[in-house]
Amino acid sequence: MALPNRVKIIDVGPRDGLQNEKQPVPAAIKVELVHRLQAAGLKDIEVTSFVSPKWVPQMGDNAEVMAGIQRQSGVRYSVLTPNMKGFEAAVLSKPDEIVVFGAASEAFSQKNINCSIAESIERFRPVVQAAVAQGIAVRGAISCAVGCPYEGEIAPERVELVARLMADIGVQHVGVADTIGVGTPSKVQRALEVTLKHYDIDHVSGHYHDTYGMALANTLASLEMGIWNYDTSVAGLGGCPYAKGATGNVATEDVVYMLHGMGIETGIDLDKLIDAGKFISDFLERKPHSRAANALLTKRAG
Numbered sequence: 001m002a003l004p005n006r007v008k009i010i011d012v013g014p015r016d017g018l019q020n021e022k023q024p025v026p027a028a029i030k031v032e033l034v035h036r037l038q039a040a041g042l043k044d045i046e047v048t049s050f051v052s053p054k055w056v057p058q059m060g061d062n063a064e065v066m067a068g069i070q071r072q073s074g075v076r077y078s079v080l081t082p083n084m085k086g087f088e089a090a091v092l093s094k095p096d097e098i099v100v101f102g103a104a105s106e107a108f109s110q111k112n113i114n115c116s117i118a119e120s121i122e123r124f125r126p127v128v129q130a131a132v133a134q135g136i137a138v139r140g141a142i143s144c145a146v147g148c149p150y151e152g153e154i155a156p157e158r159v160e161l162v163a164r165l166m167a168d169i170g171v172q173h174v175g176v177a178d179t180i181g182v183g184t185p186s187k188v189q190r191a192l193e194v195t196l197k198h199y200d201i202d203h204v205s206g207h208y209h210d211t212y213g214m215a216l217a218n219t220l221a222s223l224e225m226g227i228w229n230y231d232t233s234v235a236g237l238g239g240c241p242y243a244k245g246a247t248g249n250v251a252t253e254d255v256v257y258m259l260h261g262m263g264i265e266t267g268i269d270l271d272k273l274i275d276a277g278k279f280i281s282d283f284l285e286r287k288p289h290s291r292a293a294n295a296l297l298t299k300r301a302g
């Protein structure tokens, strides 16, 4: 299949990236990060999650962060909503899109959202209905689509089941997530193939963590299948609180560098993106987890 000539990137750094940080990150810093991402040309930003602050304290300032953003027209701001309680709180912040997040692994579903896969679908059903009724877009995430920290390798049939269940309840778009970054290109392609039985190619995205350094290879393998939507995280921020040892998503800077080098449009200004990554990395007192950003920052410094 021909490679797509443009790619849509959702930067999940403010949510997926920061949710696992031990040190509290003030709402003002999160807002500034969102502002810098939109200034860099990001049109899709996953801002925060409306989950229990007892489970994920870092996201406890969700409403404050949403309220602090000076919204730009044409930018879609998304938030995670695991249940109706989260949806009802989120809707007050007027998100453009909500994300329900399930898993292809029973054990991960229990650890992450405290219910089975079947129960999670029943929790999502009214959330999806309410969102659609209010004109809010609905995305779903299928965690552990390749491997699980508790169950090991995950069969593609498990991914297909969750994709089918999500399609049945009206989730409009799904992300195939390699939560712990164990995937290799052919395994990721198998997870995408089964998802594509239930969603068309415009409504499937890749969400790859880089724990084993495979995320760019997995992105390329997905591009070769025509997948043109990706979740990435500025400065490679992140990890999941319920996937110990997993690192962040593939760095947005690395993906943009690769895509632009291949002549694929993203609409993103790489220099401004690098500035956004440097901003949050400086706050966290570390270097960006992006090879491209560090190389270009070194070059800039002369």
Ligand SMILES: CC(C)(COP(=O)([O-])OP(=O)([O-])OC[C@H]1O[C@@H](n2cnc3c(N)ncnc32)[C@H](O)[C@@H]1OP(=O)([O-])[O-])[C@@H](O)C(=O)NCCC(=O)NCCSC(=O)C[C@@](C)(O)CC(=O)[O-]
Pocket (backbone or CB within 6 Å): 016, 019, 049, 050, 051, 052, 053, 055, 056, 082, 083, 085, 086, 087, 101, 112, 113, 114, 115, 141, 142, 143, 144, 177, 178, 179, 207, 239, 240, 241, 242
């Ligand atoms: C899902 C729940 C809430 C279920 O948690 P639960 O304990 O089963 O919920 P419950 O309905 O039994 O309620 C228990 C308490 O939580 C409260 N509660 C209930 N719901 C909410 C809510 N929405 N917001 C705020 N509070 C809530 C509720 O009000 C009650 O409060 P209490 O009476 O004890 O004071 C919990 O398990 C949770 O918050 N888990 C955190 C999940 C999470 O954020 N994980 C990380 C994001 S997923 C991810 O990173 C993966 C992804 C998407 O990036 C893709 C990938 O890479 O895999």
